[in-house]
Amino acid sequence: MRIFNFSAGPAVLPGNVLEQVRDELLDWHGRGMSIMEMSHRGKDFTGVIDEAEADLRTLMGIPSNYKVLFLQGGATQQFAQIPMNLLDGRSADYIVTGSWSKKAYKEALRFGAVRLAGSAEADGFARVPTAGELKLDPQAAYLHVCTNETIHGVEMFDLPVAPEGVPLVADMSSHILSRPMDVSRYGLIYAGAQKNIGPAGLVIVIVREDLLCKASAITPSVMNYATMAENGSMLNTPPTFGIYLAGLVFKDLIAQGGLEAVERANVAKAQLVYDAIEASGGFYRNPVQGPFRSRMNVPFTLANPELDAAFLAEAAERQLSGLKGHKSVGGMRASIYNAMTVDGVRALVDLMQDFAARKA
Numbered sequence: 383m384r385i386f387n388f389s390a391g392p393a394v395l396p397g398n399v400l401e402q403v404r405d406e407l408l409d410w411h412g413r414g415m416s417i418m419e420m421s422h423r424g425k426d427f428t429g430v431i432d433e434a435e436a437d438l439r440t441l442m443g444i445p446s447n448y449k450v451l452f453l454q455g456g457a458t459q460q461f462a463q464i465p466m467n468l469l470d471g472r473s474a475d476y477i478v479t480g481s482w483s484k485k486a487y488k489e490a491l492r493f494g495a496v497r498l499a500g501s502a503e504a505d506g507f508a509r510v511p512t513a514g515e516l517k518l519d520p521q522a523a524y525l526h527v528c529t530n531e532t533i534h535g536v537e538m539f540d541l542p543v544a545p546e547g548v549p550l551v552a553d554m555s556s557h558i559l560s561r562p563m564d565v566s567r568y569g570l571i572y573a574g575a576q577k578n579i580g581p582a583g584l585v586i587v588i589v590r591e592d593l594l595c596k597a598s599a600i601t602p603s604v605m606n607y608a609t610m611a612e613n614g615s616m617l618n619t620p621p622t623f624g625i626y627l628a629g630l631v632f633k634d635l636i637a638q639g640g641l642e643a644v645e646r647a648n649v650a651k652a653q654l655v656y657d658a659i660e661a662s663g664g665f666y667r668n669p670v671q672g673p674f675r676s677r678m679n680v681p682f683t684l685a686n687p688e689l690d691a692a693f694l695a696e697a698a699e700r701q702l703s704g705l706k707g708h709k710s711v712g713g714m715r716a717s718i719y720n721a722m723t724v725d726g727v728r729a730l731v732d733l734m735q736d737f738a739a740r741k742a
Contacts, residue, residue, distance in 0.1 A: 386726035389704030390532050390679060390717040391556070392576040397721075399630045417626045422619050430622075431615065434629030441635055444565050444588060449611040451587040452625050457482075457555045457574035459605075460585060461489035464526070464551060464570070465496070467607045470596040472523040475499035477516065477542060480507045480531025481710060482553060490526070493598075499525065500542075507534040509671045513542065520545035523596075524569060530557035530676055532577075533708045535668070535715070537676035541567060549593060557678045558586075559635060560720060561645035569593050575624055577678070578720050580631055584624030635720070644720055651718050651727045652677040658731045665738040683713035689741055690714070693733075700733055702726075 387394040410417045413426065420427050435450045444450065455463075464486075465474060473495040476487040479502050490496040499518050500511035518525065522545070529538040529552050537557060544550050549569020558573040565571065570593060575584035587607065594608040603609045603617060610617055635644060656675060659666045659682055666682045668675065684690060693714065697705050707713040718727055 383701070385701040385703050386722070386729055387703050388716045388718070388722070388726075388730065390577075390708070390715060391574070392582045393578075393717060393719050394721045395580070395627075396631065396634050399627070399634050402630055403627060418623045420622070422616055422622050427622055427626075428614075430626050430629055431620070434625055434632060437629065437632035437636060438586070441559065441632055441641055442563060442565055442588075447591050448565060449587075449589050449591060449594070449607070451589065451607065451610050452615040452620055452628075453585050453587055453610065454583060454621050456576075456582065456585050457553055457572055458485070460553070460572045460587070461486040462493070463605050463607075464524075464572070465490045465493035466601045466605060467597045468524050468549075468551070468570070468593060469494045469496075469598070470523050472521065473497055473519060475519055475522045475525045475548075477501070477511060477525070477527050478503060479510050479528055479536050479538065480534040481708075482531055482533070482555070483526070483528035486526060486528065486553060497522070502536075506669060507531065507536060508669050509674050510536060510538050510540075516542060518542075518545055518548070520548065522548050524549045524551045526551045526553075528553040528555075530554065530678055532556040532679050532717070533681075533711060533715075535670050535676040535679045535681040536674050537678070539673070549590065556717075556719075557676070559641060559644065560648050560678055562641045575628055577717075578631075580628040581624050584621045584628060586628075647724070648677045648718070648720065651722065651724055652680065654724075654727050654731050655680045655716055655718065655734075658734045662734070662738050663742070665742050666734060678719055679715060679717050681707055681711060681713060681715045683707075686741075687712070689737075692741070693737055696737060697730075697733060700729060702730055702733060705730075 475497050477500045478484045500516040502511050525544040551570045555574040556577045559578045569590050571588040576582040597606045659668050668682045705714050707715040
């Protein structure tokens with residue numbers, strides 16, 4: 383029996399995709415072996431990675447002057463890899479809206495002159511800084527943002543306007559493919575796979591071609607975007623299984639009607655949870671200001687923290703998993719990524735309503 387997995391990541395994957403993986407695991411397309419056993423340079427796997435890239439380009443409307451890279455190391459490695467490739471002896475601006483953008487900022491400080499252009503930490507990361515609060519450098523090499531903060535549940539629906547000529551770099555790990563995005567507004571997008579794409583260990587980088595060839599001389603070849611682009615993401619052996627599984631997820635999203643249809647479903651699912659919080663009379667509370675509430679990650683606290691353990695125990699009894707909040711903020715967190723079904727969300731809401739009725 384499949385449980386309802388609300389984990390922030392590694393996260394739930396589409397059941398039909400996992401079933402296809404199961405069916406193909408020992409014998410991929412009649413080849414007599416698993417995709418994990420194939421040469422990454424053979425025509426079978428090169429077909430897999432080429433098709434995955436084509437489908438991702440279709441889903442996101444990626445312009446032809448952008449490279450798509452399938453890399454290893456996860457999004458956290460990109461915290462270092464981005465300044466190594468883009469800083470180019472200059473300064474860069476970072477907007478801090480939660481734990482992950484703060485980690486990215488701190489890591490970038492190791493590589494050069496990096497500025498804190500704006501932060502919402504004083505408000506407990508309950509919002510995104512306003513345009514008037516930002517102090518942007520018109521000479522910056524790039525402006526970095528995290529468009530969805532997994533831990534604090536803050537989503538950026540309106541992008542900051544970077545000074546002319548300053549590329550916007552975005553960590554989209556926890557909401558990529560959850561709604562349409564205008565890729566042309568970004569210089570670089572990166573996302574760890576383990577939320578909406580596939581298994582942990584794969585990271586996707588979408589980078590505008592004019593930003594290649596800016597890497598520091600000490601950047602290792604395997605971390606150099608230009609080198610990886612020249613080699614089709616295969617300077618070394620790529621995470622072949624992760625790419626294969628990501629490709630299946632892309633096809634599944636296309637079959638659902640693309641990101642417009644996916645967004646409609648995600649809006650409806652998130653609304654169910656937020657409505658349950660708001661209707662609880664204060665029994666549950668979400669700390670994020672309304673316009674910035676994430677559709678993917680919904681943190682909430684109980685009015686009486688002593689009830690946390692009982693809530694989680696009842697959740698487990700109902701086959702609801704992964705609801706414990708991050709250790710840095712406590713409480714609960716429901717991660718409702720693309721693959722989380724509306725039935726799963728309704729089961730969570732039923733628990734919340736029933737528990738509040740008995741314990742309030």
